[in-house]
Amino acid sequence: MIEANLYDYFEKSKAPQILLVENDKEAQTAATVATLHGIESVVLPDFRATYGEDLRSWREELFALNDALKRYYEKIIQNPKSKIQNPILIAPYHTLLYPLPKPELMQTFSLAFGDDLDLEALKEKLYAWGYSFVDVVETKGEVSIRGDIVDIFSPGSEKPWRISLFDTEVESIRTFEVESQKSNKEEELEEVVVEPALFSLTKPAFEALQKRVELSDSDVFVKDVASLGLWFLEDLAHDLMAGKMAVAVKDLADEVAFAYEHAKNALPKARFDVEVVPETGRVKAIEPINVDLLTENYPERELVIVAASEALVRRSPIKELARATIVKAEGAVNLLTPEKIIVSLNKPFKKRAVKRPTILLDDLKPGDYVVHENYGVGIFKGIEPHQVLGAVRDFVHIAYQNDDTLLLPVENLDMIDRYIAEGGSLPALDRLGKGGFGKLKAKVKERLFAIASEIVNMSAKRMLIKGAVIDTDIPELFEFREASGFEYTPDQITAVEEIFADLSSGRVMDRLLSGDVGFGKTEVAMNAILAVAKSGYQSAFVVPTTLLSAQHFKSVEARLAPFGVRIDKLDRFTTAKRKRQILEELEKGELDLVVGTHALLGAKFKNLGLVIIDEEHKFGVKQKEALKLLSENVHLLSMSATPIPRSLNMALSKIKGYSELRTPPVERKGVRTFVKSFDETVVKEAIMRELRRGGQLFYVYNSIAGIESKKSELLEILPGLRIATLHSKITAAQTEKEMLKFEAGEYDLLLSTSIIESGIHMPKVNTMIVDGADRFGMADLHQLRGRVGRGKVEGYCYFLVENKDALTDQAKRRLIALESNSFLGSGAVLAYHDLEIRGGGNLIGESQSGHIKQIGYALYLKMLEDAIRILSQEAAPERKSVDIKLSITAYISDELVPHERVRLELYRRLSACSEPHDVIEIEQEIEDRFGKPDLPTRQFLDLVTIKVLALKKGVERIGNYNENITIQYNDENKTVVKARSRDDDDLIASVLEALRSKAT
Template identity: 55%
Template sequence: MNQADFYEYLLSTPAKERAELLVVRDDKSAERAEAVARYRAVRPFVLPQLRLSPGEDLRSYGPEIRELLAELAAYHRYEGEKLLIAPLHTLSLPLPRPETFGTLRLEFGETLDLEALKDRLYRWGYHFVDLVSEAGEVSVRGDIIDIFSPGAEHPWRISLFDEEIESIHPFDPDTQKRRGDEELEAVTLHPAFLALESEEFEALKERVEQSPYESFVKDIDSLGLWHLEELGMDYLQEFRAIAGEDLGEELEELYSLTTPLIPRSSYPTSRLPAAKMWRELEVADVNKLIEAHPDKKVTIVARSESLVRGSQLVQMERLNYVYQEGILNLMGPDELILSLNKPVKRKRVKRPSLVLDEMRPGEYVVHETHGVGIFKGIEKREVLGATREFVVVQYQGEDTLLVPVENLEVIDRYIADSGTLPALDRLGKASFKRLKGKVREKLFAIASQIINISAQRLLQRGIPLKVDPAEHALFLSQAGFEHTEDQMEAIRQIMEELSGGGMMDRLLSADVGFGKTEVAMNAIFAAVRNGYQAMMVVPTTLLSAQHYRSLKERFAPWEIEVAQLDRYTPAKQKREILRRLEEGELKVVVGTHALLGAKFKNLALVVVDEEHKFGVKQKEALKEMALNVHLLSMSATPIPRSLNMALSKIKSFSEILTPPTERVGVRTFVKSFDPKIVKEAILRERRRGGQTFYVYNSIAGIEEKAKQLRELIPDLRMTVLHSKVTAAQTEKEMMKFEAGEYDLLLSTTIVESGIHLPNANTMIVDGAENFGIADLHQLRGRVGRGGKEGYCYLLVEDKERLPENARRRLLALESHSELGSGAVLAFHDLEIRGGGNLIGEAQSGHIKQIGYSLYLRMLEDAIKELSGRKEESEKGVDLNLQIDAYLSDELISEARLRLELYRRLAQAESVAEVYEIEEEIVDRFGKPDEVTRQFIETMAIKVLAKERGISKVSSYEDRVFFEFHDGRDRVILKAPSKDDDDILATAMGYLKGTRNEE
């Protein structure tokens, strides 16, 4: 959209005659119009772009639908001069009438009818959950209400005293803790969908349940907007509308739908007139422009004063300043408007700091002494007159183990490669102990190898690689895009380490397409500018071809030659490349393991991509080559926290969690299998010039599936790949697919995880109910790589017969289509899978037997021990106090949340940490009752006892006993009485040194 046309229109048209609605092509046009309106003091309300076919499942568009409704509600409430700006496609949807946007104000001291409030929130589209983490969610726990109102910056925690609102605090959804001491007098709640009365809600619900449209779950989230009837209106007809640009193409696209969403009569007939006095500017140098127009008034638009102070502006005193968002560069007869703002960068993907424990009844767990069992839940038991809670684990032969919740750290979820089911261990047998001993030996071998290589590297002097800052800034600016903050931070860390005189050994982790290669190219640039050679090694020829193209293009302006070496390189050319590398003529080479025998004249840097995909021999050769040079390893799998801790003294880490600006999310739809859906998805992708992945995870049935697809679309260009196709053939076919020779790739889950195919933007997963959440999230990450929106269809055989957990998993994926949602969804699974990749050889046999979590914990211990950092091996404390102590289910009713708090308390390493968790419990659930408070005291006792080398703390009647690891005589204390309070005070007094033994 032309900003000059719109600016002149606002200048020359009286406010009363102006349009109320500006119709534009897309988000970018809307953004440009918003900057102009804001500058002219007209309050803009911008609707997000939504391109939907009639009846499409809306669950996948949850965040945009919430944003759309919040913006419409704000528009209808605003009394001043305002303008609604909307893409045409969005206006073609049924949109709600102004009266459906109600609000509810809650004030400190107000009396609240909790049941009526819950009923209203349900009608307003809120989701009732255990833990509030995103807009439109509410959690009611006794007299505490957590609620995240759409449009609010933070969720709020409302505490009641009986029926009166006692306090309102904002809280952080990541930590679930209050934000400082900030207290609010009142808050205004907005609907999560629409503010519906009972009759309206029931009528809409009925229409949705009888809807002819197909969706995984027929509910208001999925289909509500399509059935508004009397609740909706046609904004194009009801408002004075004007088109901001030519929308012919968009209109034709809308009319081509089987059911046009928009009557031709609604289209705005008037369009912004072309500007006569004003024009848009391309600004390369602000100062030169200002100097070239000494007689004009100059207004600078900037986001903040600090942006102005940090700029290189001259003649600052003659300039006027307007502080606002948006980019606006215009020239009029007597004024210049110039913007210092840059496009807004993408937000960093937040990793949840609170990883919820996903131990659910029926799942496999590993006890560090007794091995693999099935978690049956939490139970209260009375032992010697005292009530405590235990985790119940079932072993072979229905044997049951009761684990006190205070010792929960001895249990981990059992996770191995997806689909692997473990054999249950037999309780009391020594077989698991022997197995752990074997694994420990193997781990010591791996750990000592890691440490030896690290020690050799540390003893060597590094090759200092320093780059002129101005030259490096120029190289960065030629990337052709704005680097994300994470990329810049990773580049800074790498350049610092390369120039520091040590030998770099860094691991760079980032999702595919988040820009690892760009970061690596800065390191290669540093090596070459210092007169050295650099090589990049990758596991497949397809990946090698992709990296070769990227490097060649990026280094061309610097006349740095890049060569490629893999199995497709002709023999004569290969000999020539190897000769030039040995003589030092060639500075940069990219290739597969074909490079591993090469000799270099002065190699300074080895970059390894997806190292875990190389074979054992190739890894050995890589280690040899990288021994006395800088090493940068890249991985697309997240780094497990425990492995990160274990390796942090040996390797340095960089992580990129921010998606590139042009990257868009992947719309995810869960559907029952239907050939019509498959056909429409493939043809929709083909119409926009793209390609499709079709995942069918059965080699036996894949040819039959190929036949069905050919019958469905006779002219479909398709290739079929699975693990029985040779590696050479697979690579050939993948390269043809990349070159656009096929419309569809039908394969098992071997869809290569490292490759970047920006033209393939639709993924169909057949039999999605048979996949784990992490696999599905990784599969859909294959699409939406370029600037185009990706579509992922998860097809299930029979949605009515799906098990509850499969249904829940698929709904979670459909609801979290936004980028980086892997962090929310599958981080635990993904990070653990990544652990296996980084350790070296796939220890799948051992991992299968003991699970990843315990495996990583043992690896961490082995590395610590071998590197001399192993503290005295941690010895547990057996707590056996005869007092009622557990987290009360009246206070924390949800077993899953109690379990997560038990786990965190059991793993607490200091008394301060125990009491911090207590504060959090008070904040989230209210004042602890007696049994909860006593449990927290016992956890503080456990921490103090561990610090003092005590092996057991127990009590009987009014006596408290302490036993020691080193065999000292046990200590016996007499409490004033056998009351719980006195027993706890006596134990605590002794541990804190304020009570001596009798």
């Protein structure tokens, strides 16, 4: 506990200029201790990049580092040689291994309301300051300039800013939300301060630095200032090391020295004047379970409360609060000193839930496959303007067999979806006008009703069964959660509450728990097991593989055995004698929980109350039947590491419970990604880096024919390396045996094709090398990368390519996007969708992949939802369309919205509007993001409003001849309206008036 040592040190000594600690957590603790002594501090983040590494992988940390340095420099410059104590700089020691930018490179400039802005000069400055110019601003360090609207996301700002100009004058500055791209209308900012995305260089200096980078012998994928700029700042380096320095941990001095010996270009060791913070016996770190008891035992000591907000203090149950001194600080520090009791009310830092991407049509590129609801699979060729009835409109061009063309009005974009099938397989194009696709849809629909009927009937049967009433209000459950040693994520708390509500309801539970590996599904399930055991019932935990069985048994036994739960394991490694004993014990009720594979499916239980099935889709057909029998009349909890599609979940939620874990555990680190050309030195360095920290590696090489020669190659690079080889031609039994050995640490590296099993938790494997990364799809790479960095250790992923110069621009962009570790665009979206397909497959069975391949996943899912709704007596509204043939020029102008992908996304959203108010909201958003809509855009928005009203009023067709407008209804009634003239605005006004006046 360094807080006690630091508290005593700050009390007795003059604070150093720089305090070195080991990591981020210690830095936060040190800052809180400094605050308790009234010492101001600035904390640098833990920046662990190695010299020469691609800084795209460290973008977030570099922003945070620059931001903290800027604040530190500002305070020193304000107060250079004053007698007042300057803030101390608290830094994890890795951060100070390399030269850091001097104050001149941390300049800022402000933009204020009423400023006269030179756009060209602004563009030049932002370019030299390292900003990326993009269509849509999504992450820090990006800028988008669209006519008289400028979006900037400065690294020091919580939210991006939208600056609207009137000619060259700043008319308004507002923040906006990245997810919705909508600005905050309530609050206008007077002034904002723009920080550099990298360094505040002049254009000549930026270009000179770019030249130095290009001439370097670095092996990074793209040599530019963004990837290597920091490593070429030797001449610009600011000497932070002048002045007294302290190290908070005794053995850290050696580690710093060790790091210097192995780091190129690190600051000389001589600059360190290191004083080690001594250990104290005077101050003790405590865990204050009962603060009132402490104040009773030490009435003479001052009570100090550390809290990040007043709300925490107000909600605190401490009796002696009135006499306490309140210190506002973030960290969690609890100390007992000779004079004080210091208690923190702060909770450990919580991570936000992972943002679930949505499939957007703006990811469509010409050449992609799409599915039209009525005409089937075609190729998207882009958006094209066409003149119809003397007016210009935008159409989606889709190519079919025999070069047939379908021009779809953009207001009907909701009729098409991107074509996706499992494994990325390619479809056959449909033919227009033959009715073949309609027949295929009818065939699929028939099969879907059978599946939906099975799902609904099973659910209906379960709803009628009375379930065991489980007592979920027992003290052991609170103790169990406290004993976990970590704080539950909000998702885990919600899932436990939902499961408990089911268990205590008197009806049998049928709930699906979905969440990524390592997100705590087993912990949630163990709450249910404990409640069931304490209510006198047994549980069965069924998993598809022996390896998973061993893993679950280990974690379940460690957590539940101390609470008196009797547990055993049944799989193919259980001896025949022990198997007989376990089966007897289950029948007599002497075991509360059995974890196992299909080996336990024939078991008889005395009082079975709960069945938990992990990854059900991995069981065979016969095993699934046996699982159904096992879980027929008891509470059922299914767990899956693949997400269930949100839309299908909505249809299923009426008949099945669904809980999802989307928040990563607090200690979960990310995956640092590097893209490099294949080089033996890179491979050796990556392997040695992982082995030095006691870990293991995955090496993905996707060629069964060449895998043995790859193994020989690796053994030439590192002769002592222990390598296990796996691919699809090795038997399942042998694979399982090798995986168990690998998990036990008998191998250093697992060399395999891309069959690395998802769903297995291997916290010791934290480096992955993907050889020939350019031959994988972006979704596959994103998925593979997710196999490491699952524990408390940071993961490293190396994507190696044979010849980076031979790559297409698109492949380069894909790999750079993955490396940047920021918003991954369509890659993350597709990876997620790929997972969703598997998630959907879990529920509808793998035999459906043929149908999915024929009509595409999205349409298949829509049809399944409709079938479930109809069978649940919740008939889905029949899908109608309206044919609008008005001679009106209407499209979203490319002058207003210059980027086609953004226009396509707006068209997609407008086509899905079901209320006039939805159209108004999008119109307000367009004005906010791009400026006042011009005439063709305004008329297109009116056209969408006409479509929405027409669908509501049962209109089939609207057309005009000159000023005569015909409105044809579904019931064959017809209205003829005469406009004042054939001008666009008169035609629109007349149609809107007619539709609004018609009684609903």
